Amino acid sequence: MKILKTIIIILLLIPKISFADDQLERNKITKNLRCLICQGQSVYDSDSDFANSMKILVDKKLEEGLSENQIYDFFKEKYGEWILYDPTLNKNTYILWLLPILIFLLGGAIIFKKLKFKK
Amino acid sequence: MKDKLIPPMVIISFIIIFLIFYKGLQETNIYTPKSEIKKDIPIFSSVYFDSKENVNSSEIFNSNKFYLLNIWASWCVPCRQEHSYLMKLSENNKVTLIGLNYKDNFNNAQNFLTKLGNPYETILLDEDGTISIEWGAYGVPETFLIHKNKIVSKYIGPLNEQLINEINSIIK
Numbered sequence A: 001m002k003i004l005k006t007i008i009i010i011l012l013l014i015p016k017i018s019f020a021d022d023q024l025e026r027n028k029i030t031k032n033l034r035c036l037i038c039q040g041q042s043v044y045d046s047d048s049d050f051a052n053s054m055k056i057l058v059d060k061k062l063e064e065g066l067s068e069n070q071i072y073d074f075f076k077e078k079y080g081e082w083i084l085y086d087p088t089l090n091k092n093t094y095i096l097w098l099l100p101i102l103i104f105l106l107g108g109a110i111i112f113k114k115l116k117f118k119k
Numbered sequence B: 001m002k003d004k005l006i007p008p009m010v011i012i013s014f015i016i017i018f019l020i021f022y023k024g025l026q027e028t029n030i031y032t033p034k035s036e037i038k039k040d041i042p043i044f045s046s047v048y049f050d051s052k053e054n055v056n057s058s059e060i061f062n063s064n065k066f067y068l069l070n071i072w073a074s075w076c077v078p079c080r081q082e083h084s085y086l087m088k089l090s091e092n093n094k095v096t097l098i099g100l101n102y103k104d105n106f107n108n109a110q111n112f113l114t115k116l117g118n119p120y121e122t123i124l125l126d127e128d129g130t131i132s133i134e135w136g137a138y139g140v141p142e143t144f145l146i147h148k149n150k151i152v153s154k155y156i157g158p159l160n161e162q163l164i165n166e167i168n169s170i171i172k
Helices: A002-032 A047-061 A068-079 A096-119 B002-026 B079-090 B106-116 B132-135 B161-171
Strands: B045-048 B053-056 B065-072 B095-102 B124-127 B140-148 B150-156
Touching: A002 A047, A002 A068, A047 A068, A068 B053, B053 B161, B065 B079, B065 B161, B079 B095, B079 B161, B095 B132, B124 B132, B140 B161, B150 B161
Parallel strands: B065 B095, B095 B124
Antiparallel strands: B045 B053, B045 B124, B065 B140, B140 B150
16 A cells, blocks of 8 residues: 555656756756846846746747757847857857956966066 | 066056947947848747637748738837838738737737727737747837748838838838
8 A cells, every 4th residue: 555655656746856857947048048128137037028938938949849959049040149148159259268268378377487587 | 678568568458458348338238139131931820810710820921922020019109109100001012911919918909900000911919929039029019021931121119211111112
């Protein structure tokens, strides 16, 4: 009888677990999407009409079986790279990605040289 | 020699940084999406405004003539401003006007059309706003000129005399 009860509880919990997974996935995606009409807020944070529609569409796309990256590509095609908070490395964003590294290396080199001279 | 070079280099760097920030301040920080010109129109399914019957977009945009898809709502004030221009454009038989009613109340939308006139040949419903996002729109009103299943031009915000002239020059 105990085993039967445990099985029933597990069966009842399965849809809830998968629902929670979907929610997590949806939250993760909407946190990386920019709300275009509220500037400075993610779709996840915003309660504007636009953001709410985006959330519904993300749910629909997840239901259709699209992966996280496919969903990002879908929105990128519609609104451009700006919609993503985490831009990918391409010809328009390479300065954004490489400049901090270059500055860091340059600064490091200057400090290293100075220290060497002092010795 | 090296020490002499440092102060001018620091000053130049500061000037460059100042110019970059100054230019950044001059530019508007309100983002407008790039015009989705020459992009294929999205395939979507919707519901007719009157009959509430399901319809697929391929049944609507099925010929090679010009279509003008206008996203509107009765609660949207700029939509009222542009409505007279849409009424004028509807007299031109070279273009078919399709309305996409965005997150609206049916009775309010119907009153809006009774009061101001109905320029649309077909009206579709976008109850949750997802169809507008499929089109790459971000608000109301927004208008797309379509030809051969491609977006020819996109107009964000209300249409005006100048934009109507532009549309007329494209479709003639």
